[in-house]
Amino acid sequence: MTRLLHPDVPARPGGVPVTTPVYQTSTYELPRTAEAAQIAEAVAPVGYYTRYGSPNAAEAEAILADLDGAERALLVGSGMAAVSAALLSNVRAGTRVVAQTDHYTAALTLLRDVLPSFGVEVTLVAQESLQDAVDDTTDLVYAETPSNPAMVLTDLAAVRAAAPRALFVVDNTFASPYNTRPLDLGVDLVVQSATKYLNGHSDVTAGVLTGRAELIDRAWDTARVLGPTCHPFEAWLLARGLRTFPLRMARHNANGQAVAEALAAHPAVTAVHYPGLPGHPQHELARRQMAGFGGMLSFTVASAEAATAVLRGTRLARNAVSLGGTETLITHPVSLLFTHGDTATGIDPALLRLSVGLEEPEDIIADLVAALSAAASPGRRGPASPDGR
Structure with a gap:
């Protein structure tokens, strides 16, 4: 048994691996000197304990910090782990937080229910009113731009100017650093779901925080206690996905624009929410704040029933949550909100959210047009294939 547990594996000659291997270990043997204590006391040591x-x-953190123009990055186990670490490491009883009413549902739960239970004062305001709601007494501002699912933008430079002393935290998941770098606009701490565009292949759950070193160190200490580890294999997959990030994002931007324009021209579509369209009410802000407009959009049809029919009618676009992968995904947000115990207040029941993938844009458009036509003429399109497409 001892020999099985401690095999004698000789060193092998050869070169250095071109890609970093997966360090699939939970712990590391430490030197039997004072250096062991130094390793244990370090922030985010790479050879101590995987938590x-x-x-x-x-490796992934180095790439992510460079993408955002940040001093440091912290990789954690999910986007919500990143949001939680960012907020919980910077609030205490009496802290005054101002945030939007339009956020990812779990982030809203954190802001609306969890933080107030700790004595944090949270004020939720309409997204377009955020810069008017902050003042010199605001300690922390939390924003998401574009917002989910309405694709409303927050003017980051204007909010920064209105709250110069507040810590400014922004969720940049929808835009990604390819299209917006919030730190360049005065934001202090950026959070993202690395599950989405950063990884880009729908096979990783991870989150990231980027910003000044002292803020990342503080967030790491909170994450160390709460334990939202991004394990080695997921981190390795993320680093691999990041190597094609600019290529994928260029395609997402082009496809998103093409699909948005096609939907805007379709008679069965009553509105398209995409900042790259000249008709978007914040198009000029989007042009100032974003280098590109991404692959996320939402659109409304005549009724909730029509939205459900379109959802059931797509073949290429899959009915699945998340976003930013190679495949096109479609969801009906109102239906999904009820599954989380939330209400659908403020979201049009006729609205559909679309994550435009990397397929040929003509194929995505044809699929949506066929589903829209079938929704207008029930029974026109045949039954779905066995895999739901």
């Missing part, structure tokens, strides 16, 4: 950090996480 604290790993070589794979460190």
Whole structure:
């Protein structure tokens, strides 16, 4: 048994691997000197214990910090882990937080229910009123731009100017650093779901925080206690996905624009929410704040019933949550909100959210047009294939 547990594996000659191997270990043997204590006391040590950090996480963090123009990055186990670490590491009883009413549902739960239970004062305001709601007494501002699912933008530079002393935290998941770099606009701390565009292949759950070193160190200490580890294999997959990030985002931007324009021209579509369209009410802000407009959009049809029919009628676009992968995904947000115990207040029941993938844009458009036509003429399109497409 001892020999099985401690095999004698000789060193092998050869070169250095071109890609970083997966460090699939939970712990590391430490030197039997004072250096061990130094490793244990370090922030995010890469060779101590995987809950604290790993070589794979460190590689992904280096890439992510560079993408955002940040001093440091912290990789955690999900986008909500990133949001939670960012907020919980910077609030205490009496902290005054101002945030939007339009956020990812779990982030809203954190803001509306969890933080107030700790004595944090949270004020939720309409997204377009955020810069008017902050003042010199505001300690922390939390924003998401574009917002989910209405694709409303927050003017980051204007909010920064209105709250110069507040810590400014922004969820940049929908835009991604390819299209917006919030730190360049005065934001202090950026959170993103790395599950989405950063990884880009729908096979990783991870989150990231980027910003000044002292803020990342503080967030790491909170994450170390709460334990939302991004494990080595997920970190390795994320680093691999990041190598094609600019290529994928260029295609997402082009496809998103093409699909948005096609939907805007369709008679069965009553509105398209996409900041790249000249008709979007914040198009000029989008042009100032974004280098591109991404692959996320939402659109409304005549009724909730028509939206449900379109959802059931697509073949290429899959009915699935999340976004930013290679495949096109479609959801009916109102239906999904009820599954989380939330209400659908403020979201049009006739609205559909679309994550435009990397397929040929003509194929995506043809699928949506066929579903829209079938919704207008029930029974026109045949039954779905066995896999739901």
